[in-house]
Amino acid sequence: MNSAVWRLRKLLASSPECTKDNHLRTVGPETILEKSAWLDVDTWALLQTAQTTLSSVAELEPCGIKDILSVLYRYEGPFLDGEEADWVLEERERLHSVFVQTALTVVRHLGQQARHHEAIQLARHALRFDPYREELVRYLLIVLALDERRNDAIRYYDHWIGLIRKELGISPLPATRATIEEIRNLHDVETLQHLRARLFGTDGRQRSLS
Template sequence: MRHERDNARAKIDRAMMSVNLLGEFGISVDGRRIHSDLGRSGRKMAALLFAFPGRLYRRERIADLCWPELDPERSRAALNSALWRLRQILCQDPSSERGQNLRSIGSDIVLEPQSWLKVDSCVLAGTATLASDQIETSQMPCMKSIRSAIDLYDGQFLEAEDFDQFAAERERIHTCFVNLSTIALERYASAGAYPDAISICHKVLSFDPFHELFIRRLIALLFLNEQRAGALRFYEKWKSALRAEIGVDPMPNTARVGQQVRCCQSPTDFDEIRQIVFSSEDNGGA
């Protein structure tokens, strides 16, 4: 999985500036990591601008959000210093024309989107929107783009930052990741590529281990991949972890899948288990 993620990042790193907001904050040019020297508050400011390219922010608003412990005069000075440092970072990409896309417009600040600047969360969200639009119009989404976007997800949006302004974006990006994962695993399962579908389930569960919809899908996929014993062992181990960590039993639909896999004896039983992979019914996690 790490190899796939690194390959996905290499595609957006090559000959451009890449900003990582999924997991830990990071900036690289042509695959070379850049030391930002922004400080924690400066990283929050930069993350706001990178996450929403083209959005206008009032200077006073950013200063209050990112340097709340400082008085107005000192927070404005800290903002100006952080903007200068960010512009120096942008200048490290030869295509940036000395960071001209970081602009001050009156009392507002905006980071304009550019073809040479790629932000992983924006790539993932854009891919999810495009795939959803294509499905609604009965078009076939590009699996290569979808898998590349999934592989970019290296953790929740700025997971180390306890910042209220990021909470909604964190949830939105995670939802985009889950939606893309659902599209991918259904396509893989339809083609009989069960190992690929299984790997997608494992990736989602690595970030949300008690997401029961994906637990049911994984149990069914392991069974379809002729791993009935493995499916049952996984279910029993997961059920024990759920009881130990949360103190509850699986949702009825999840328990039913385990029983179906254990008792499958006919083609009809097999087809019912296969349909679990494509079911959108979700009783939620624990």
């Protein structure tokens, strides 16, 4: 804890707007970081973005999505990497989970809106920090295929499956295998529609038969 507080104080002191002990205070057993107009804390922005995204992403205007993307791209890995205190580990896992779930939601939304390039970029960014998250991998494969980059999707999958077998000793989930098989056999409009339906959480073939 002392090491983490020292690192935070050092970061704050590097800003000309900061006055000594004015924003990071220790009161008894608690250390308090006070909000300030000049102090841009990524964790606050990430949590606010997640709350907005997970509650009403379908209602957001394009400018709102742009703001969300700017926050997600600021995520650069584990919170206070190198610190192993219990509270740091807990907060690190919480923030990582929030980032991944928000990224998943936004990638899916962008894919639904046919904003494939943006969806691909965000999926690749998120997979830098959680490369074995299969739901995110599936979304990336789908939007690559919908963006007429079927061969890129197949190459990505072949590389990724080699990694998980080597590093984890496991095979992909059935849903992931089904997705790549559809992409490998993407030769007609029906298959394309079924693939697109996966972004909406529906099965296009079952729906067409109902």
